[in-house]
Amino acid sequence: MRGHDRFNTSLPDDLIIEIFRRLDSKSKRDACSLVCHRWLRLHRLTRSSLKIGASGSPDRFLQILSTRFPNVTDIYVDERFAISPPPCIQGRKRSRDNSKVSSEESCGSVGNVDSPYLSDAGLAVIGNGFPKLEKLNLIWCSNVTSDGLASLARKCTYLKSLDLQGCYVRDQGLAAVGQCCKQLEDLNLRFCEGLTDTGLIELAVGVGKSLKSLGVAACAKITDSSMEAVGSHCGSLENLSLDSEFIHNQGILAVAGGCPHLKVIKLQCINVNDDALKAVGANCLSLMSLALYGFQRFTDKGFFAIGKGSKNLKNLTLSDCYFLSDKGLEAIATGCKELTHLEINGCHNIGTPGLQSVGKSCRHLTELALLYCQRIGDPGLLQIGQGCKYLRTLHLVDCSSIGDEGMCGIASGCKNLKKLHIRRCYEIGNKGIIAVGKHCKLLTDLNIRYCDRVGDEALIAIAEGCSLHYLNVSGCHQIGDAGVIAIARGCPQLCYLDVSVLQNLGDMVMTELAEHCPLLKEIVLSHCRQITDVGLTHLVKSCTMLESCHMVYCSGITSAGVATMVSSCPNIKKVLIEKWKVSQRTKRRAGSVISYFCVEL
Known part of the structure; x- marks a missing residue:
């Protein structure tokens, strides 16, 4: 019958919601929500994530969103970017006497309507309006304080992931998270300059059983004491990222000894030496990814320990580690034969013999990046071509000793290559790239910037x-x-x-x-x-x-x-x-x- 609504009279709410959830893109779900008021209401119930930037008044914006999307579990606020607010906020104007906001009745009144930055009032809205929240990212939200964070923690007890990058919260807020959010698994404290050991220690005590990932960078008042608390209470920790000149061997030794399930370690700690790396190799037998940046005190001795103990290592990044040599890389290659991703960036003592050992031992290598490696020449790439048949991605930047011979070796041996990025490698010319075109039929991504001979x-x-x-x-x-x-x-x-x-x-x-x-x-x-x-x-x-x-x-x-x-x-x-x-x-x-x-x- 013309005009008869068969869908809305026959299908219950739960079934329509399930249909929305099975649609494979946001644009399709948004299009369906425009069919009728009922579908719009049901679509809002399926919305699970929100993204907000520094525009308009995010406090007001959140209050509107909390009434429309009650089942949101993931909120991302990043004040580095501007994202347009809804029209009722975007178009607000002051009355002639400058005493009221004309859209106040439709939007509600929360916080400072003129501020483009999230405040404690906005955190209160999140706590009251999104009780099912599991993931919260507050990126460079400089106006939020410990009071707001503590208020949110008391309401959002199901929180599993918290990113406070660039927020100037203090110890009281972090301690409240530790006391209330017992399911917290992922915590990012990069550039949280107001924190000290007191806050992180209290958090480690509170959520030690659940915490699996921790990131700390540029926190001058977080020292080895915090790492000792993490090692004592966070036995389930799997991912650790540290960028600090105030962390020494003592802190890394404590984490390595107390967190045997560590799988990912990223370190940029200039005051850490081989003893810490030996502890990682001896205790972290599940280690799968290791990234070391700017180490001036590491030598091959630490790598001997990694090669001996971390047999499951798959991903290795070495950046500006000047005292590592071919012997250290050979120890990794012969001991960690499951290696799939290798990046060497500016390690000037690593040369052709080190890369040859990788080609001989690491048969499962799929991604290789060589950046500013002046001592690695064509024989190294020839060995990679002979031994690493599964290589799919190759990055070469400013490698002046690599030329057409090495590229021909890669092309003839690595026929699964899909991505090739080369920049300022002036010895690579037509011959090497022609070989790639002849042998690498799966190549879809080619970048050969400033290669003058091509x-x-x-x-x-x-x-x-x-x-x-x-x-x-x-x-x-x-x-x-x-x-x-x-x-x-x-x-x-x-x-x-x-x-x-x-x-x-x-x-x-x-x-x-x-x-x-x-x-x-x-x-x-x-x-x-x-x-x-x-x-x-x-x-x-x-x-x-x-x-x-x-x-x-x-x-x-x-x-x-x-x-x-x-x-x-x-x-x-x-x-x-x-x-x-x-x-x-x-x-x-x-x-x-x-x-x-x-x-x-």
Whole structure:
């Protein structure tokens, strides 16, 4: 019967809610909520997360949201970013006598309506309005205090994850969390400068049985005493991240001895030495991920202990550890044969022999990153190619001793390679990249920025052998129209392209991209002086999914081209351009998507 609502008369609320939950995207759920008032109400019951930024009045915003979405379990507040509030807040105006806010009746009155920052009043709203809250992120919320945090902790007793990064809360608030939130598993205290050992010790005592993850950074008053409390009370701890010059061996020894279930350790503690690393190797037998940053006191001795004890290690990051050598890396390689991810960044005493030992022993390696490794040469990559058949990702940055021979070894041996990022490796040229195109048929992501010896021949080989989704050839001056046109014709799935600083590209490239790459979403054309408004017109005519375009210092592109871009691309979100190329009409029409590149003083 026409006009008869079969769904709403036949389906109960629980079934419609379950249908909403099974939809695979937020946009689909939002679309369904517009069908009728009942579906809108039921959709609100399924909403589980909220994200709020520094806009309008977040205290008021939260009060509105608490009445609409009572089942939210995850709230993310990040005051580094601006997120538009609802219209009733965004459009508020003061009356002529400046004594009231005209939208006060519709929005309610919570906190300071003029403040764009979350306050204790907002935390009170969270505590009262979201009793099922399990995860709370308060990123750089500088106006919240210990009083607000304590009030929230008493109401949100089911809290499992708390991120206080950059919040200036004090010990009383953290102690209240320890007393009330007995299910807390994840705690981030990075840049919480107001905390001391007192607060963290009380928290460790209160939630020691449940706490599994702890992050501390730039907290000058948190010392070894806190780590001793963590080691004594937090026996279930699995993830530890420490960045502090006030933590010494004593604190790390206590955690390693008291937390045998540690799986992830990230350390940037300049006053810790080999003794701490030996304790980790001896006690943390479940360790799966180890990251060490800026250590000046670690030597190979600590790594001998890791290689001997942490047999399950899969992920290793070494950054600016100047006293580690090939012997230490060899100890890791021979002892931790399950290693899958390895990053070496600026460790100047690690060279080719160390990487060769990885290639010989770590057969399951899937990701390798070598950054600023001047002493690692082609024989190291040749050994990786021979031994690491499952390698899928390779990053090379400023590795001056690696050239075409090493890349050919990778290409012929690592045929599962999907992602290859190379930057400023000047010895790598056409020969190495052609080998990649010939052998690595699964490659979808190629970044070869500022590789001066790579030209059109290499891109033609890539286009013939691979179906790229992502390509960055910024600064490769030998690449011209022929290479990029080959990519356009051979890679119809291309969605990101950076051809900035290529002086030999012309409008023909834009025409080919428009004809063959309809999925293109982001393009960077900056410093391409031969591309003009004509080419841009061809591009936007067919690439209707385009969302971002950078085109500064393109002398052939004028205000007319900018206007064509913003008017022809319905999905455009960002256009980076010089300010003087944007007309007043374009500003009125699409000011929100224009980002200015301005060097005026």
